[in-house]
Amino acid sequence: MNRLAKETSPYLLQHAHNxxxxxxxxxxxxxxxxxxxxxxxxxxxxxxxxxxxVMERESFESEELAAIMNEHFVSIKVDREERPDVDAIYMxxxxxxxxxxxxxxxxFLMPDGKPFYGGTYFPPINWKKLLYAVSEGFQNHLPxxxxxxxxxxxxxxxxxxxxxxxxxxxxGFNIDDLEAMYQKLSGTFDPxxxxxxxxxxxxMPSVWLFLxxxxxxxxxxxEEALAHLRLTLSKIAKGGIYDQLGGGFARYSVDGEWFxxxxxxxxxxxxxxLSLYSExxxxxxxxxxxxxxxxxxDWLEREMLSPEGGFYSAQDADSEGVEGxxxxxxxxxxHQVLGExxxxxxxxxxxxxxxxxxxxxxxxxxxxxxxxxxxxxxxxLLMAHRNQRIKPGLxxxxxxxxxxxxxxxxxxAYKVFGEEKFLDLALKNASFIEKYLLNDNQLWHSYKNxxxxxxGFLEDYAAVIDGFTSLYQVCFEEKWLHLAEKLSLYVxxxxxxxxxxxxFFTDKNAEALIVRKKEIFDNVIPSSNSMMAKNxxxxxxxxxxxxxxxxxxxxxxxxKDMLTKNVDYLTNWAxxxxxxxxxxxxxxxxxxxxxxxxxxxxxxYFPNKVLSATKDKSELPLLEHRTAFDGQxxxxxxFNKACRRPVQTVEEAWEQIL
Numbered sequence: 318m319n320r321l322a323k324e325t326s327p328y329l330l331q332h333a334h335n336x337x338x339x340x341x342x343x344x345x346x347x348x349x350x351x352x353x354x355x356x357x358x359x360x361x362x363x364x365x366x367x368x369x370x371v372m373e374r375e376s377f378e379s380e381e382l383a384a385i386m387n388e389h390f391v392s393i394k395v396d397r398e399e400r401p402d403v404d405a406i407y408m409x410x411x412x413x414x415x416x417x418x419x420x421x422x423x424x425f426l427m428p429d430g431k432p433f434y435g436g437t438y439f440p441p442i443n444w445k446k447l448l449y450a451v452s453e454g455f456q457n458h459l460p461x462x463x464x465x466x467x468x469x470x471x472x473x474x475x476x477x478x479x480x481x482x483x484x485x486x487x488x489g490f491n492i493d494d495l496e497a498m499y500q501k502l503s504g505t506f507d508p509x510x511x512x513x514x515x516x517x518x519x520x521m522p523s524v525w526l527f528l529x530x531x532x533x534x535x536x537x538x539x540e541e542a543l544a545h546l547r548l549t550l551s552k553i554a555k556g557g558i559y560d561q562l563g564g565g566f567a568r569y570s571v572d573g574e575w576f577x578x579x580x581x582x583x584x585x586x587x588x589x590x591l592s593l594y595s596e597x598x599x600x601x602x603x604x605x606x607x608x609x610x611x612x613x614x615d616w617l618e619r620e621m622l623s624p625e626g627g628f629y630s631a632q633d634a635d636s637e638g639v640e641g642x643x644x645x646x647x648x649x650x651x652h653q654v655l656g657e658x659x660x661x662x663x664x665x666x667x668x669x670x671x672x673x674x675x676x677x678x679x680x681x682x683x684x685x686x687x688x689x690x691x692x693x694x695x696x697x698l699l700m701a702h703r704n705q706r707i708k709p710g711l712x713x714x715x716x717x718x719x720x721x722x723x724x725x726x727x728x729x730a731y732k733v734f735g736e737e738k739f740l741d742l743a744l745k746n747a748s749f750i751e752k753y754l755l756n757d758n759q760l761w762h763s764y765k766n767x768x769x770x771x772x773g774f775l776e777d778y779a780a781v782i783d784g785f786t787s788l789y790q791v792c793f794e795e796k797w798l799h800l801a802e803k804l805s806l807y808v809x810x811x812x813x814x815x816x817x818x819x820x821f822f823t824d825k826n827a828e829a830l831i832v833r834k835k836e837i838f839d840n841v842i843p844s845s846n847s848m849m850a851k852n853x854x855x856x857x858x859x860x861x862x863x864x865x866x867x868x869x870x871x872x873x874x875x876x877k878d879m880l881t882k883n884v885d886y887l888t889n890w891a892x893x894x895x896x897x898x899x900x901x902x903x904x905x906x907x908x909x910x911x912x913x914x915x916x917x918x919x920x921x922y923f924p925n926k927v928l929s930a931t932k933d934k935s936e937l938p939l940l941e942h943r944t945a946f947d948g949q950x951x952x953x954x955x956f957n958k959a960c961r962r963p964v965q966t967v968e969e970a971w972e973q974i975l
Contacts, residue, residue, distance in 0.1 A: 325765040326396040327712045328364040336383035339394045342403055350391040350428040356455045357426040361395040361404050364712040365581035365631040367640050368438045369421045375441045382445055389452040399763050402823050405834050410469045411435040425451050430831045431466035473832045476817045486874040490894045498884040498891050499531050499538055511549030516573040522589040523843050523889040529596055530895035550597055554609045555683035562700050564612030566590050576682055580641040581634040584719040585842050587613055591726030595733045600922040608688050610730050626749035628723045633710035643709050645678040654702045655695055662695045714765040717754045717773060721780025728787040732919045747788055750781055758807040772827040775820050778808045779848035786855055790928045805856055820846050843889035851893045858903055858927045861938035896925050900956040902974050905939040906930035908950025917967040
C-alpha cells in the first residue's frame with residue numbers, strides 16, 4: 318500500500334494499492350520534488366469518474382508503467398472534489414495549452430509546481446511514450462520547459478477585470494437587458510428534445526432558472542420561453558438521465574436526447590435540480606415535476622443520507638467494472654420479474670428484445686408523459702430485484718458546498734409542497750453543517766469518519782449561506798439568518814480582492830498555491846462569485862444592510878457587458894440581474910398564523926421576494942416595532958423601504974404586490 322492508504326477520500330483510497338508511489342497533495346511531495354530535482358506528475362480525478370477508473374486499470378496498476386513513474390517523477394494523486402482549488406489551476410493551465418479539459422486530468426509540473434504540459438486520458442502505450450518524452454525533455458531541454466511553465470503561470474495571474482475587460486457599471490439592468498440575454502440563449506435551443514442543440518447534454522439548472530425569471534419578469538418571448546422550459550424539463554424527467562425506478566438524476570446524457578446517461582449520480586446536480594423542478598412546478602403545476610421531486614428526495618434519504626444528517630457526495634457510474642450495469646435491463650430479466658405485467662411495462666419504458674442500448678440491454682425511458690406511480694407495483698418488484706445486484710461505489714465523503722446545494726433544494730421543495738419530511742431533512746442537514754463543518758466563523762470543506770478537514774473555499778460559504786438564508790425564510794428560526802450574516806462577513810474579510818472587486822476562490826488563511834484564482838463563470842454549478850453576489854443582495858434586504866446590497870450591485874454591475882454578450886456562461890448572474898429590473902418585494906408577517914401565511918404566499922410563483930416573520934416580536938429590521946393587531950396576523954408589504962398599510966389576508970397582500 319502507498320501513502321494514499323492514510324487518506325479519507327474514496328478516490329484516493331481507490332489508488333492506495335497501485336504500484337505507483339503516489340503522494341497526496343501536500344508539502345511532503347512538493348519538497349521531495351525540489352530536493353531531488355524531479356518533475357511532478359499531478360493526476361486529478363474523482364471517485365465516480367469512469368475514465369479515471371479505466372486509466373487506473375490500464376496504467377496505474379501496471380508494474381511496468383508504475384516503475385517508470387516512480388523512477389522519473391514525483392507522482393501526486395488529487396481528488397478534484399476535495400481540492401477544487403488545485404484542480405482549477407491545472408485545468409486552466411491545460412486549456413491554455415490548447416487541450417480540451419476533462420478528467421482524469423494529468424499535468425506535468427516543474428519542481429516549483431508550475432505546469433508545462435498536460436492532458437486527460439491516455440491509453441497505456443501513449444502514456445508510456447509520454448512519460449519517457451517528458452522525462453527526456455526535463456533532462457535535456459530544461460530552459461525551454463521552464464520558459465513554458467513561467468508563461469502558463471503568468472497567464473493565470475492576470476486579474477479577471479483585465480482578462481475579460483470587466484468595468485464597474487452603475488447603470489443597472491432593465492427589461493431590454495433581459496431580452497438581449499434571452500435572445501442570446503434561445504438561438505441554440507433544441508426545438509425537439511429541449512436543452513441546447515449539442516451532445517453531450519448537461520441539465521445546467523441555472524439556465525432554466527433564468528428562463529423562469531425571464532418569464533416572471535414579463536419578457537416579450539415569455540410564452541416561447543415557457544414552452545421551451547416545459548419541453549426541456551419534461552424530456553429530462555422522461556429520459557434515461559433520470560433513474561425511472563429509484564429516483565435521482567445522472568450527471569449528463571452522452572447523446573442529444575437525454576437517453577443514455579453517464580450513470581454517475583452527483584449530489585450537486587440533484588440538489589440544484591430539486592430547486593429547479595420545485596420552482597418550475599410552482600409555475601406550471603405539472604404532476605411530472607412533482608413526481609421527480611418526491612422520488613429524488615426519497616433517493617437522497619434512502620441512499621445518500623449519513624447518520625449525522627449530511628449527504629454523501631456521489632454514486633459511481635460503474636459496478637463490477639462495467640458502466641451502468643446496475644441500472645440496465647434485458648428484456649428477459651423484466652419478463653422474469655414481472656411475468657404477465659411485463660409487456661405493458663416494456664412498451665411504456667421502451668424496452669425491446671434486442672435492447673435499446675449496447676450489448677442487448679435496455680435503459681428505461683419514456684416516449685410519452687405518464688407518472689411512474691401508474692406502474693408502482695411493477696417498479697417495486699424491479700427495485701427489489703435491482704437491490705440484489707452489486708451496487709455502484711459510494712463516495713461517502715461529505716462536502717460542505719454540495720450539502721449547501723442539497724439544503725437549498727430541500728427548502729425549495731418544502732416551500733412549494735409543504736411536506737414536513739422535506740423540512741425535517743433540511744433542518745437535520747443544516748444542523749449537520751453547523752455541528753461538523755462550522756468552526757466559529759470558518760467552514761471546513763470536507764467531512765468523513767468524524768474528521769472535518771481542508772479550509773473552506775468560496776463555494777462552501779456561498780452554498781451554505783444560500784441554504785441557511787433560504788431555510789430561515791420557511792421556518793423563521795433566526796439563528797440560521799444570523800449564521801448566514803456571520804459567514805458573509807467572514808467571506809468579505811478573507812476572500813475579497815479590493816483591486817479586482819471580486820472574491821478569490823481561496824481563503825487568505827489557506828495554503829498558498831502558485832496563483833490565487835477567482836471563479837466567475839457559471840457552469841454545472843454556479844460560480845461562487847455569482848452565488849455570493851446573490852447572497853449579499855438577499856441578506857442586504859432582509860437585514861437592511863445597504864453595504865451588502867451595494868456590494869452585490871457592484872459585482873453584478875461589473876459583469877453587465879459580458880452578460881449581454883456571453884450569458885451562456887453567466888446565467889446565475891443573469892438570475893440576479895432579473896431581480897434588479899423591478900424592485901424586490903419585502904414581506905413581513907407578524908402573528909400566530911405566520912407559518913400558515915408564509916405557506917399560502919409561497920403557493921404563488923413569485924421569486925423576486927424576501928420574507929421575514931415572527932409569532933410576536935423580533936428585532937430584525939423588517940419586523941422591528943411591528944405587531945399583530947387585535948390578535949390578527951398582519952402582513953406588511955414593502956418596496957425600497959416604503960411599506961403599504963398592513964393587511965390580514967394573503968389575498969390582500971397579493972393585491973398590493975402585483
